[in-house]
Amino acid sequence: MNAQPLTPDRIVAEALALLQEAGFEQVSLRRLAARLGVQAMSIYWHISGKDELLRRMAGTVFRETVHAIPECTTWQAWARAFGMGLWRVQHQVRDAARLIFSARYSEEDFRNIAHGMTAPLVEFGLSFEEAMALQSSIQALVIGWTGFDQIFGEPLGQVIPIEPSMAAGLDALIAGWEARLASRPA
Incomplete structure (x- = not known):
């Protein structure tokens, strides 16, 4: 379990890191959750979905x-x-x-x-x-x-x-x- 609190800024930073490492096609909430050490549903407490994630990343x-x-x-x-x-x-x-x-x-x-x-x-x-x-x-x-x-x-x-x-x-x-x-x- 990851000790850092899950925040929108942390989610976006990790999503940008995933984009950088793997490319646009590999950015998904499931992959992102795995990188963050959380369940995918945990992300939805902070980010409403992939559209919001992409907007925040951009x-x-x-x-x-x-x-x-x-x-x-x-x-x-x-x-x-x-x-x-x-x-x-x-x-x-x-x-x-x-x-x-x-x-x-x-x-x-x-x-x-x-x-x-x-x-x-x-x-x-x-x-x-x-x-x-x-x-x-x-x-x-x-x-x-x-x-x-x-x-x-x-x-x-x-x-x-x-x-x-x-x-x-x-x-x-x-x-x-x-x-x-x-x-x-x-």
Whole structure:
């Protein structure tokens, strides 16, 4: 019997460890319970099911990204740090793209994620709508490249340098937003 108390944070941490070791297909509540030394039903006291588990796992990936962003003096620097941070964190997590796309988010989940990722941009003077669209554009770009890299890997990398191409796309996206925001009415 495991002496550590079972908590949602411990369950999610162990689920991420299982994902890292065995891959997305091997993440199940039964396997997770075995790793935690508990019965599968014990997990349901803390996590309502696999959908909630996947949401919490993906949420942890996003929170780690936002917490790792250094202090920035411009929205452009923040956006680049956010994009590169997403890239790094998603590449530290095996099957990150599959995890993120498999999580069934609620409207409340999206609102919570949006608040954490838009607040810094709003502080730089962007409207909530602009900040939401900008950070969503960055997420879409990075998760797309992450998926390419994690699914197609080395064969694709022989045709196109994946990380430099992603970074160039990120810079172009930020430059496009910079032009768009500069042309808005004062």
